[in-house]
Amino acid sequence: MGPLRALLIAFLLTAQASAESRLSDENAALLQEGLVTTAEAFVRPAYVAQSAAADALVEALDAHCVAPGATSRAASADVSVDPSVVEARFAGLLLAWQRSALIRMGPIMENEGPMRVQLWPDPKGFSERAVRAALAAEDRTLLVPGALEGRSIALTNLTSLETLIHAPLRRDGYPCALATAIAAFQADLAGDLVDAWTVGSDFRLAFDTSAAGNDRFADVDAVVRRLLAGAVVEADRLRKFKLLRGLGPAPGEARPTRTEAVDSGVGLASVEASFRALADFYATPFGLFDTAPEIGGSMDYVLLERAASAVADDLAFESASLVEIADEDGSRAAELRRHAESVLHHEVFLKSGFPSSIGLTAGFTAADGD
Amino acid sequence: MMTRRDVLGRLALGLGVLACRDATARVADAIAAGAADGGVAVEKIVERAAGRAAYAAIETSAKTGFSRARFFSASGAPVASVPLDFRAHGMAAHGHRLVVLPRRPGNRLAVVDRRTLAILHVKTAPPDRHFYGHGAFTVDGAHLLVTENDLDTLRGGVGVYDTSGSMRRVGQIELPGSGPHEIVRDPERDLFHVAIGGLETHPAYGRTPLNPSAFRSQVVSLRFDRGAVEPLGFWAGTEGVSLRHLAVGAGGRLYIGGHLVDAERGTPDAVLWAHGAEGAVRLDAGRVLGGYVSSLATHGEETIATSKEAGVALRLRADRTVETSSLLGASGVALGPALTAVSGFEMLVVNGVRIAVSPLHEFDNHGLATR
Numbered sequence: 251m252g253p254l255r256a257l258l259i260a261f262l263l264t265a266q267a268s269a270e271s272r273l274s275d276e277n278a279a280l281l282q283e284g285l286v287t288t289a290e291a292f293v294r295p296a297y298v299a300q301s302a303a304a305d306a307l308v309e310a311l312d313a314h315c316v317a318p319g320a321t322s323r324a325a326s327a328d329v330s331v332d333p334s335v336v337e338a339r340f341a342g343l344l345l346a347w348q349r350s351a352l353i354r355m356g357p358i359m360e361n362e363g364p365m366r367v368q369l370w371p372d373p374k375g376f377s378e379r380a381v382r383a384a385l386a387a388e389d390r391t392l393l394v395p396g397a398l399e400g401r402s403i404a405l406t407n408l409t410s411l412e413t414l415i416h417a418p419l420r421r422d423g424y425p426c427a428l429a430t431a432i433a434a435f436q437a438d439l440a441g442d443l444v445d446a447w448t449v450g451s452d453f454r455l456a457f458d459t460s461a462a463g464n465d466r467f468a469d470v471d472a473v474v475r476r477l478l479a480g481a482v483v484e485a486d487r488l489r490k491f492k493l494l495r496g497l498g499p500a501p502g503e504a505r506p507t508r509t510e511a512v513d514s515g516v517g518l519a520s521v522e523a524s525f526r527a528l529a530d531f532y533a534t535p536f537g538l539f540d541t542a543p544e545i546g547g548s549m550d551y552v553l554l555e556r557a558a559s560a561v562a563d564d565l566a567f568e569s570a571s572l573v574e575i576a577d578e579d580g581s582r583a584a585e586l587r588r589h590a591e592s593v594l595h596h597e598v599f600l601k602s603g604f605p606s607s608i609g610l611t612a613g614f615t616a617a618d619g620d
Numbered sequence: 621m622m623t624r625r626d627v628l629g630r631l632a633l634g635l636g637v638l639a640c641r642d643a644t645a646r647v648a649d650a651i652a653a654g655a656a657d658g659g660v661a662v663e664k665i666v667e668r669a670a671g672r673a674a675y676a677a678i679e680t681s682a683k684t685g686f687s688r689a690r691f692f693s694a695s696g697a698p699v700a701s702v703p704l705d706f707r708a709h710g711m712a713a714h715g716h717r718l719v720v721l722p723r724r725p726g727n728r729l730a731v732v733d734r735r736t737l738a739i740l741h742v743k744t745a746p747p748d749r750h751f752y753g754h755g756a757f758t759v760d761g762a763h764l765l766v767t768e769n770d771l772d773t774l775r776g777g778v779g780v781y782d783t784s785g786s787m788r789r790v791g792q793i794e795l796p797g798s799g800p801h802e803i804v805r806d807p808e809r810d811l812f813h814v815a816i817g818g819l820e821t822h823p824a825y826g827r828t829p830l831n832p833s834a835f836r837s838q839v840v841s842l843r844f845d846r847g848a849v850e851p852l853g854f855w856a857g858t859e860g861v862s863l864r865h866l867a868v869g870a871g872g873r874l875y876i877g878g879h880l881v882d883a884e885r886g887t888p889d890a891v892l893w894a895h896g897a898e899g900a901v902r903l904d905a906g907r908v909l910g911g912y913v914s915s916l917a918t919h920g921e922e923t924i925a926t927s928k929e930a931g932v933a934l935r936l937r938a939d940r941t942v943e944t945s946s947l948l949g950a951s952g953v954a955l956g957p958a959l960t961a962v963s964g965f966e967m968l969v970v971n972g973v974r975i976a977v978s979p980l981h982e983f984d985n986h987g988l989a990t991r
Contacts, residue, residue: 272948360883363828373824400833468931487826602682602980611965613949615680615982616928618827619879620709620723620753620801620864620914 271469272609275461277545278470281608282461284541285473289457292534294447296350296527301444303343304437310339311433314419315426333419340415341516343436344368344408348523350443351487352531354480355473356453357446362403366439369407370510371491380404381413388424398435406435416513471610474538478600479617481531485596488524492517493590496576497583504583506576517572522565525589528596529558539604548607550599558596561589673699673734674991675954675961676718677968678708678984679977687984689720689732694959694991696973700737704730709753710802711988714761717783718990721766725750725823729766731787734990741787748772749779750823753985754802757783758810758844765812765844767800768792774820774830776800778812778842793847797838798831801864806872810844813874817862819881832881837863839876839895855893855900860886863893867916867923871896875923877913888912892925894939905934905941915986919955926950926962928985933962952987959989 271278314336347367350358358364369377380402384392391397398406414429446453453466460467467473496509496517510517532539532555539551568575568582575582605612673691679701680687687708691699702720709723717740718732727745732738745751748771755766764781776795782788799817806812818835821827829835837858841850860882867875876893880886888911892903906913910930917924923936926947933950935943949965961970963983968975977983 362830362832365825365828365830369825371824374822376830483826491826598683611948611982612682613928613965613982614682615951615965615984616949620985 271471272611273469273471273545277608278461280541280545281474281538282458282470284536284538285460285470285477286458287541288477288531288534288537289447289454290449291537292531293350293353294444296346296353297440297443297447300343300346300350301437301440303339303346304433304440307336307339307343308430308433308437310336311426311430314421315430316421336415336419337514340408340411341514341519343433344412344511344514344516345519345523347408348520349527349530352481352484352524352527353477354483355476356457357443359480365407366403367408367436369403369409371495371508372404372409376402376404377407377409378413381410384428385425393427393431395434396438398431399438406432408436411436412511412513474605474608474610475613477538478605478612479614481528482597482600482614483618484524485528485593485600488521488528489590489593489597492521492524493586493593496572497579497586497590499587501579501584504576504579506573509572509576512573515571515573518565518568518570518575521572521586521589522562525558525562525565529555529562532558542604542608545608548599548604550603554596554599557592561592671735672697674956674959674989675970676711676713676988676990677952677961677963678711678720678986679981680707680984682980682982687720689718691737691990692961692968692970692975694971696968696970696975698975702730702732702737702739706730708984710755710986712755712757712764713988713990714757714764714783717761718988719755719757719764721753721755722751723985724752724827725769725821726753727751729755743781743787743789745779746789749777751779752776752799752801756803756805756812758805759808763790763844765793765803765842767803767814769799769821771822774798774822776814776816778803778814793842793849795840795849796851797840798835799829799837799862801862802866803842804866804868806868812842812844813866813868814840814842815863815866815876815878816840817864817878819862829881833884835862835881837861837878839863839866839874852895852900855902857890857902858886858893860884861890865913865916867918869894869918869923870921875916875918875925876900877909877916877925879913879929880911901939903936903939905936905939908932908934908941908944914951915953917953917955917989919957922955924953924955924960924962926953928965931964949982951985952983954987954989956989956991959991961987961989963987 411432414425419426456464456466460473461470463469492510498504510520532551543549601612601614672693674694675692677690678687679690685707686705688701688703690701693699706726706728707723708720710721712719716734718734720730727750729743730739731741733740749768752767755764757764764783766779768777768779770777776798778793780791782790797816799819801815801817803812803814816838818837819829820831821829838854839852861878862881863876863878865877874895878891880888889907891909891913892906894901909927912927912929914926914928921937926933928949928951931946931948933945933947934941947964952963954961965982966977968983
């Protein structure tokens, strides 16, 4: 036996049985229950809300938009044609997505992932260019139901929809019809996510039985790892992009036009929604975090939930927009920068504090590939 | 004049540094403090320690997201560590220089003196570029080639650095595709191979690929003396798979690992390939890698392929699996004369010796044999 082979065998023997679940069957079952509860009480409802918001926007656009020369359908619809309704319902959809966005595992990660819903930040202006090109071409085939499937995400995402709706949106003409088509695409997408997270779907079956191992999830550890890794990525986005991209890291470095949702004015509400999502993710009764203390899981989630809730509550009472706050770059901006700093505590908890408390390795170095 | 107490104090300081803390900073402080014999003694301790290093691992902090290069002897004893202020990925070494490259989309790399473990230089990519995590030296060590992203076109390239002096960037080579990842060199000549992952990314959009449904990945060879890029072709069966990692085996046989990005077009089985005189061959061993290859290493007839996704390390001989082992987060790997090292998230195994990761850290994607 050569020396290399001996060394390899020694390595292999010592490394054996290190990759199976580190949890006892009982603990794995407990975590599985917590995960199922989180799926039922947080994840699926978030997608349901997103889907409902998208449907409501489609309804508003259907009522608002008329084909040239056609009688307004609004006469028989139960909604106002006031464009502010369309704008409000767009805001509702954008904010509903901020809650779902905390989940970065499962069906949302297929194809281009979360960018299918919202391509932001978009410093290269892909969305704006896609909208301009579409308006210039006035391609009627894009308006056929289902036609946007497979089209560039730059055109079909919420950033493009925001551009169209806040152009402002005339009732007749191609832009209104295109906005309706994009809203319908988003509604279909959200509906698919609801279906995928509904008990009985292939994905839910794999998710709910991960403790026993299956083709999609080797064990419950894998589910916990992916769920937390996704939450870390979104928390990082909250800090780096939603807060600091526009505010800058220090006074004097704010750039208001770099904040999120400038046209629709809901940038600060989006930040609030993200903190609220974090809080509710932790606080889901009998969910993953609530269940974990039974097996030694860290209780830090209680404090982090309260901290995130407090930030969200504070932001709910703010009357200035994120653009205005960034523009002023005063005490409110400084406070938001501190909120950004506080997100790091969430990241560390999700990356290592919580996983290690339940005997899991986070695998945070694998969170988003190499 | 130095007293015996001063000399002993400095020697103790040096030993303490090697045992617990960042050798580089403390040694620098001690040497800068002036006393010739005490400083020289500490310097010799560091050099002896550095000389024992057989493997370099990357350890990343959960708290800061920054990495450090940790050095281990062939018997698995920790030798020293070099802290960094970025998340590290791959490494390359020639002579006394060890280059640590950042994880995409980092734009700063560090050049470490392997004799003293001092950071010699930190180089920043041009404003319109970032690094992709891998680099390779020419045979004579006079140049370092580093994979890069052109942020305007999102096309891949190779930055060329003159390693004399402060390591000056002297040129760039365009590549026929986006998302180049690992670059490796034939052991005996300046023939390089680059895995072009095919994915367009831009830091402003995070790390998510912008073209996952349309990309195509390939491997190219690069003759440095001519600056000539020779594609090895698009291989049937690699659709939807981003080819990212490489190792050069016996006779120049190339081993290629990728990961499945688009399940609509590809399968998780198609992530491990070999390329030789017969062309490209998909290796059956890839079936157990969970659609993801973390790292590859070869020595002689042996190859090890790791997968964080599957938590396995495969040992191959003549393209066939001869051993499979489980290791949570299996990633960094190195093979060399009398060296086998594989790391997972929490454990590194060097020649059979298990080494636990530091608290609140994980071992990261790659490692390097340093002898």
